[in-house]
Amino acid sequence: MVAKTHGRAARIAIASGKGGTGKTTVSLNLAAMFGAPVQLADCDVEEPNLNLFLRCEQLTSTPVTMLIPEVDANRCTGCGACGELCQFRGIVSLGTRALVFPELCHGCGGCIRVCPSGAISENPHQIGTISVGQSRTIRLVEGRLEVGVSSVSPVIRAVHQQLRDDMPAILDAPPGTSCPVTATLLGADYVLLVTDPTPFGLHDLKLAVATARTLNLPCGVVINRAGEDQVGLYQYCQAEALPVLLSLPDDRQIAEITSRGDLVAHVLPEYGLMFTELADKLQQEVLKVAGGRA
Amino acid sequence: MKKIAFSTTGQTLGAELDPRFGRSIHFLIYDLELESTQLLDNQQSRNAAQGAGIQAAEIIVRAGADTLVTGHCGPKAFRVLDAAGIAVYNCAAPTVGEALIALRSGSLSPASSADVEGHW
Numbered sequence: 001m002v003a004k005t006h007g008r009a010a011r012i013a014i015a016s017g018k019g020g021t022g023k024t025t026v027s028l029n030l031a032a033m034f035g036a037p038v039q040l041a042d043c044d045v046e047e048p049n050l051n052l053f054l055r056c057e058q059l060t061s062t063p064v065t066m067l068i069p070e071v072d073a074n075r076c077t078g079c080g081a082c083g084e085l086c087q088f089r090g091i092v093s094l095g096t097r098a099l100v101f102p103e104l105c106h107g108c109g110g111c112i113r114v115c116p117s118g119a120i121s122e123n124p125h126q127i128g129t130i131s132v133g134q135s136r137t138i139r140l141v142e143g144r145l146e147v148g149v150s151s152v153s154p155v156i157r158a159v160h161q162q163l164r165d166d167m168p169a170i171l172d173a174p175p176g177t178s179c180p181v182t183a184t185l186l187g188a189d190y191v192l193l194v195t196d197p198t199p200f201g202l203h204d205l206k207l208a209v210a211t212a213r214t215l216n217l218p219c220g221v222v223i224n225r226a227g228e229d230q231v232g233l234y235q236y237c238q239a240e241a242l243p244v245l246l247s248l249p250d251d252r253q254i255a256e257i258t259s260r261g262d263l264v265a266h267v268l269p270e271y272g273l274m275f276t277e278l279a280d281k282l283q284q285e286v287l288k289v290a291g292g293r294a
Numbered sequence: 295m296k297k298i299a300f301s302t303t304g305q306t307l308g309a310e311l312d313p314r315f316g317r318s319i320h321f322l323i324y325d326l327e328l329e330s331t332q333l334l335d336n337q338q339s340r341n342a343a344q345g346a347g348i349q350a351a352e353i354i355v356r357a358g359a360d361t362l363v364t365g366h367c368g369p370k371a372f373r374v375l376d377a378a379g380i381a382v383y384n385c386a387a388p389t390v391g392e393a394l395i396a397l398r399s400g401s402l403s404p405a406s407s408a409d410v411e412g413h414w
Binding site: 095104 | 344356373374379
């Protein structure tokens with residue numbers, strides 16, 4: 001896939017509203033059948049798992065830090081301006097010296113700007129780790145959040161920064177539609193939404209489509225565990241002009257192969273073909289987007 | 295000791311002492327000199343995704359209380375209360391009234407640290 005947007009190789013996010021639809025399975029198998037060197041980004045930084053399958057021999061790790069305020073007790077007058085500004089209770093001041101709670105700080109630096117006595121400085125605080133490795137044709141970029149840290153989005157943005165511009169990328173997003181998902185999607189050109197034909201699957205697909213459209217991103221759909229459609233999933237996709245790029249059958253073999261840490265596209269040729277076709281269709285979809293922008 | 299804050303699920307001295315501090319339903323402030331009570335709502339802290347204890351501690355400080363009687367108090371809330379000079383008492387009494395009696399009889403001793411782990 002060589003389609004370029006924004007002057008760099010295409011980036012495709014694999015997302016879903018509902019968890020457990022098969023984002024990771026689709027991401028891995030698509031990357032394996034991509035037909036060209038590709039980057040695979042693990043943006044599910046609260047529980048990254050792509051390397052369980054890729055098993056890169058060597059990972060190069062770099063820390064992700066966020067600037068956290070530090071208060072000089074001798075200069076703090078306890079005026080309370082910093083605590084009044086902070087909506088996250090990362091810094092609290094109630095007529096006494098300001099207290100910092102690093103795990104609640106979002107690193108915006110606002111407290112430093114409003115402090116009238118120059119009592120606040122900033123120090124880097126590790127919130128995560130980025131690991132880069134190579135497995136066959138796949139360049140893995142994995143984000144991993146530190147235990148006890150709640151600032152997920154900065155770690156996801158750090159994953160984006162480690163991606164190369166000259167190679168396409170598949171971004172494995174976390175589930176849901178909250179900040180970590182939008183942080184992942186903001187670096188993408190196209191969103192592939194994985195869902196299943198259940199009431200919950202359809203309900204959350206609608207939320208995910210609304211999220212992608214709010215961000216002006218085109219989307220396509222993968223239906224996993226496709227079987228009898230009792231909820232009108234295909235009708236919904238048709239009515240919303242969402243192309244269904246792949247339907248994966250409800251096949252026990254997929255679960256068995258995946259649970260062993262293998263890729264179904266490598267083990268079963270018919271699935272290899274399906275993911276090769278998915279890669280081709282995505283190329284056409286992304287070209288349409290690039291053409292629309294040009 | 296002049297103004298004592300109690301975490302409570304109810305609105306009067308006869309109400310249950312809420313074992314939770316940060317996500318307590320209300321705070322009942324008892325003024326020892328005036329022998330009067332004042333009820334404070336804790337809705338905003340209860341709805342906070344994180345930092346409920348810190349926010350609840352702010353409510354207590356702003357209300358001018360110098361003492362807090364509650365079931366349990368976590369590390370973040372304790373840091374804020376301690377910095378503001380508020381004495382924290384952990385108490386297992388079933389009601390606010392009984393906790394007040396226990397406090398006045400001297401059978402409670404002030405906590406020197408949080409008595410439970412922080413949680414999300």
